[in-house]
Amino acid sequence: MSDLHAQMIAAHEAHDQAALVWLYTQAANTANDPDAACFFLTHAYVFALEAGAHETQTLHARLVAHGREA
Template sequence: MMAAHGSCNLPELVDLYATAANWAETEGDVDRCCFFLTQAWVYAMEAGSPDANQLRNRLVAHGRDVETSNNHGELL
Protein backbone atom coordinates (compact mmCIF):
# COMPACT_ATOMS: atom_id res chain seq x y z
CA MET A 1 0.00 0.00 0.00
CA MET A 2 2.83 2.39 0.81
CA ALA A 3 4.38 1.80 -2.63
CA ALA A 4 1.04 2.58 -4.30
CA HIS A 5 0.82 5.80 -2.28
CA GLY A 6 4.41 6.68 -3.14
CA SER A 7 3.82 6.25 -6.86
CA CYS A 8 0.30 7.76 -6.76
CA ASN A 9 -1.05 4.61 -8.42
CA LEU A 10 -4.74 5.39 -7.99
CA PRO A 11 -6.17 2.19 -9.52
CA GLU A 12 -3.96 0.10 -7.25
CA LEU A 13 -4.97 2.19 -4.23
CA VAL A 14 -8.64 1.61 -5.06
CA ASP A 15 -8.02 -2.12 -5.27
CA LEU A 16 -5.94 -2.31 -2.10
CA TYR A 17 -8.37 -0.30 0.02
CA ALA A 18 -11.37 -2.21 -1.37
CA THR A 19 -9.62 -5.48 -0.54
CA ALA A 20 -8.92 -4.23 2.99
CA ALA A 21 -12.59 -3.22 3.30
CA ASN A 22 -13.69 -6.69 2.21
CA TRP A 23 -11.40 -8.28 4.80
CA ALA A 24 -12.66 -6.00 7.58
CA GLU A 25 -16.26 -6.73 6.61
CA THR A 26 -15.69 -10.50 6.80
CA GLU A 27 -14.17 -9.94 10.25
CA GLY A 28 -17.32 -8.10 11.31
CA ASP A 29 -15.52 -4.79 11.83
CA VAL A 30 -17.93 -2.37 10.15
CA ASP A 31 -16.10 0.77 11.30
CA ARG A 32 -12.80 -0.42 9.84
CA CYS A 33 -14.59 -1.64 6.71
CA CYS A 34 -16.16 1.77 6.16
CA PHE A 35 -12.87 3.55 6.75
CA PHE A 36 -11.26 1.48 3.99
CA LEU A 37 -14.33 1.87 1.75
CA THR A 38 -14.14 5.64 2.15
CA GLN A 39 -10.49 5.64 1.12
CA ALA A 40 -11.22 3.39 -1.86
CA TRP A 41 -14.16 5.60 -2.88
CA VAL A 42 -12.13 8.81 -2.73
CA TYR A 43 -9.33 7.33 -4.84
CA ALA A 44 -11.87 5.81 -7.25
CA MET A 45 -13.50 9.21 -7.77
CA GLU A 46 -10.11 10.85 -8.22
CA ALA A 47 -9.15 8.20 -10.80
CA GLY A 48 -12.49 8.38 -12.60
CA SER A 49 -13.00 4.70 -11.86
CA PRO A 50 -16.33 3.04 -12.61
CA ASP A 51 -15.97 1.35 -9.19
CA ALA A 52 -16.78 4.64 -7.42
CA ASN A 53 -20.55 4.14 -7.53
CA GLN A 54 -20.37 0.59 -6.18
CA LEU A 55 -18.06 1.65 -3.36
CA ARG A 56 -20.39 4.50 -2.41
CA ASN A 57 -23.38 2.18 -2.51
CA ARG A 58 -21.64 -0.02 0.04
CA LEU A 59 -21.15 3.01 2.29
CA VAL A 60 -24.85 3.83 1.90
CA ALA A 61 -25.72 0.23 2.82
CA HIS A 62 -23.71 0.63 6.04
CA GLY A 63 -25.45 3.92 6.86
CA ARG A 64 -22.32 6.00 6.24
CA ASP A 65 -23.81 8.03 3.41
CA VAL A 66 -27.30 8.74 2.13
CA GLU A 67 -28.83 8.05 -1.25
CA THR A 68 -29.34 11.13 -3.36
CA SER A 69 -30.82 11.67 -6.77
CA ASN A 70 -30.64 14.28 -9.47
CA ASN A 71 -33.67 16.09 -10.87
CA HIS A 72 -34.43 13.10 -13.11
CA GLY A 73 -34.81 10.63 -10.24
CA GLU A 74 -31.53 8.89 -11.04
CA LEU A 75 -29.36 7.90 -8.11
CA LEU A 76 -26.08 9.73 -7.99
Protein backbone atom coordinates in the same frame (compact mmCIF):
# COMPACT_ATOMS: atom_id res chain seq x y z
CA MET B 1 -2.65 -7.53 6.45
CA SER B 2 1.01 -6.51 6.57
CA ASP B 3 1.53 -7.48 2.93
CA LEU B 4 -1.55 -5.48 1.98
CA HIS B 5 -0.27 -2.55 4.05
CA ALA B 6 3.10 -2.68 2.28
CA GLN B 7 1.31 -2.69 -1.07
CA MET B 8 -0.74 0.33 0.01
CA ILE B 9 2.39 2.25 0.94
CA ALA B 10 4.00 1.40 -2.39
CA ALA B 11 0.87 2.49 -4.28
CA HIS B 12 0.80 5.77 -2.35
CA GLU B 13 4.47 6.38 -3.16
CA ALA B 14 3.84 5.60 -6.84
CA HIS B 15 0.64 7.72 -6.92
CA ASP B 16 -1.11 4.69 -8.43
CA GLN B 17 -4.79 5.59 -8.05
CA ALA B 18 -6.09 2.36 -9.59
CA ALA B 19 -4.02 0.26 -7.21
CA LEU B 20 -5.14 2.37 -4.26
CA VAL B 21 -8.81 1.81 -5.13
CA TRP B 22 -8.25 -1.93 -5.40
CA LEU B 23 -6.08 -2.23 -2.27
CA TYR B 24 -8.37 -0.20 -0.02
CA THR B 25 -11.34 -2.17 -1.32
CA GLN B 26 -9.52 -5.40 -0.46
CA ALA B 27 -8.77 -4.05 3.01
CA ALA B 28 -12.47 -3.25 3.47
CA ASN B 29 -13.41 -6.73 2.29
CA THR B 30 -11.14 -8.36 4.87
CA ALA B 31 -11.74 -5.99 7.80
CA ASN B 32 -12.98 -7.59 11.00
CA ASP B 33 -15.51 -4.93 11.96
CA PRO B 34 -17.87 -2.55 10.15
CA ASP B 35 -16.10 0.63 11.30
CA ALA B 36 -12.77 -0.57 9.92
CA ALA B 37 -14.43 -1.74 6.71
CA CYS B 38 -16.09 1.65 6.24
CA PHE B 39 -12.82 3.44 6.96
CA PHE B 40 -11.17 1.54 4.10
CA LEU B 41 -14.26 1.87 1.87
CA THR B 42 -14.22 5.64 2.33
CA HIS B 43 -10.61 5.79 1.23
CA ALA B 44 -11.29 3.52 -1.76
CA TYR B 45 -14.26 5.71 -2.68
CA VAL B 46 -12.24 8.94 -2.51
CA PHE B 47 -9.45 7.47 -4.64
CA ALA B 48 -12.05 6.18 -7.11
CA LEU B 49 -13.63 9.63 -7.34
CA GLU B 50 -10.24 11.24 -7.94
CA ALA B 51 -9.38 8.70 -10.64
CA GLY B 52 -12.81 8.65 -12.30
CA ALA B 53 -12.80 4.89 -11.75
CA HIS B 54 -15.71 2.65 -12.67
CA GLU B 55 -15.87 1.32 -9.08
CA THR B 56 -17.14 4.66 -7.75
CA GLN B 57 -20.84 3.76 -7.85
CA THR B 58 -20.31 0.35 -6.26
CA LEU B 59 -18.20 1.80 -3.46
CA HIS B 60 -20.77 4.53 -2.85
CA ALA B 61 -23.55 1.94 -2.69
CA ARG B 62 -21.60 -0.03 -0.10
CA LEU B 63 -21.15 3.07 2.05
CA VAL B 64 -24.88 3.84 1.77
CA ALA B 65 -25.70 0.27 2.79
CA HIS B 66 -23.63 0.77 5.94
CA GLY B 67 -25.40 4.07 6.68
CA ARG B 68 -22.22 6.09 6.09
CA GLU B 69 -23.41 8.10 3.13
CA ALA B 70 -26.83 9.45 2.13
